[in-house]
Amino acid sequence: MMEENESVISIRDVSVSYGEKLVLNRVNLDIRRGEILVLLGGSGSGKTTLLKQVLGLAKPDSGTIVINGVEITSCSEDELDAVRRRIGVAFQAGALFNSLSVEENVALPLRELTCLADPIIDLIVWMKLKAVGLADAGKLYPPELSGGMRKRAAVARAIALDPEILVFDEPSAGLDPIVSAGLDELILFLKNALRMTILVVTHELESAFRIADRLAMLYEGALIAVDTREQFSRETHPRIRQFLDRQPDTISGEAAVEFIKSYLRKS
């Protein structure tokens, strides 16, 4: 039996920069087995970059990421693929293949990565679609789906191979509150029923507090807080307060003078 508190994904000192700009600055984060960790952060805070590192889609400049005991930052392509097969990803806009129907989209990883017979694949596809509430929509094509259905279909594809880890990129972006709440319940269901470890990247506070076991906040490439729900809402860091209280950025008089000075110096 696996230990409850053991970390499935551990990110150590990960730094990434694009050209001059430091996007991630020595990020350390552990995601424990069976928990839902919500990664919060404003636009441009480095959330998506961190997600790409975790999925092995990009390599960090320094630091290591260990998933299920495999260091994906230095392992071979084959080992990386083996790790990836145990991670399901639901991308922001679904990333469904438009030339394939919903069923075929869900069946794709099963057909390509397993040697199951077709009737079994059909059965699994039906089960997964049923689990996300899309049992009737299997024959439709992605452009015919609504935003919420597309995300559900993406979830069905993500869980097709029964992964241990599930990653959501902005699950509630662009959805109305009702559909978004439905998706939150689906995420909780997956955690409770299938015992998955779930990483959610979002900037939707309500949804984050509904589903999270722990919350982490990225600001300008650094993790400024990682805490449980209760602790997190009591955080005093000004950026977190600003985020939680939905305050706009204000520029102080002194900072404005500095900014203008630096601008004049440049030109």
Next chain:
Amino acid sequence: MTILKRVGRSTISWTEDVGALSIQFLRVLHRVPRILPVVGRRRRWKATVHQMLFIGASALPMSGIMSLCTGFILALQSASELRRFGALEFVVDLVAVGFTRELGPLITAIAVSGRSASAIAAEIGTMVVTEEVDALRAMGLDPIEFTLAPKYLAALITVPCLTVLSTLCGIFAGYVFLAFSIDMTFRLYFQAVSEAILLRDIFLSLLKSLVFATIIVQIGCLEGLRVRGGPEAVGHSTTTAVVKSTFLVIMADLMATAGFYMMGWSAAG
């Protein structure tokens, strides 16, 4: 910006292109065996058939008509000059040799480049923007095997076929002209054509068409994969793909023809 800077910058960007193109080409080539029927993975060949219909079959009317027109133009232009020397029968040689060695492959490549290089760049670019490429990689599936290799294999099969057909169209246009102007019979024309061209010409023409197919597909894919940002970047990449692939096809043709000339392969008979 000084001229030196500009030259340096474009040199770097072209060198980068060549490097990226070579790496991508080798990777695709490495994956091609996996998508073949029988020896490859199951059902993977279906994508290639789909691409063959798109890259090959639907380009047929366009490249055929372009070749017919060009063949006719070539015959008309050369006839007006050759007639002055009383050497009208050499129109046959000009059209036959010109099309087999040069115009057949080139016109096909330009037609395919206009249609398919842009379409490939747009398709792959859209996949990058909608994160489908990332989704494939995150599933542990290889985007090169899934999207690039079928396109390349399809082009390798269909572009030589198209080349043969458009060469035939061009040569046929020459016949139409001569039949109307000097009442030449088809039999006589066919005989003259078969005397004018060598088997080597046909072989070199097919070789060229393989090179052109490689250039078109690889440039289309490279520009598609380079798309960053939103949908407007896709539009830009399609334009770049067509411009670059057409330019490179003509450069490659020049180099090939110059090479054959220097090796003495272009001497008739």
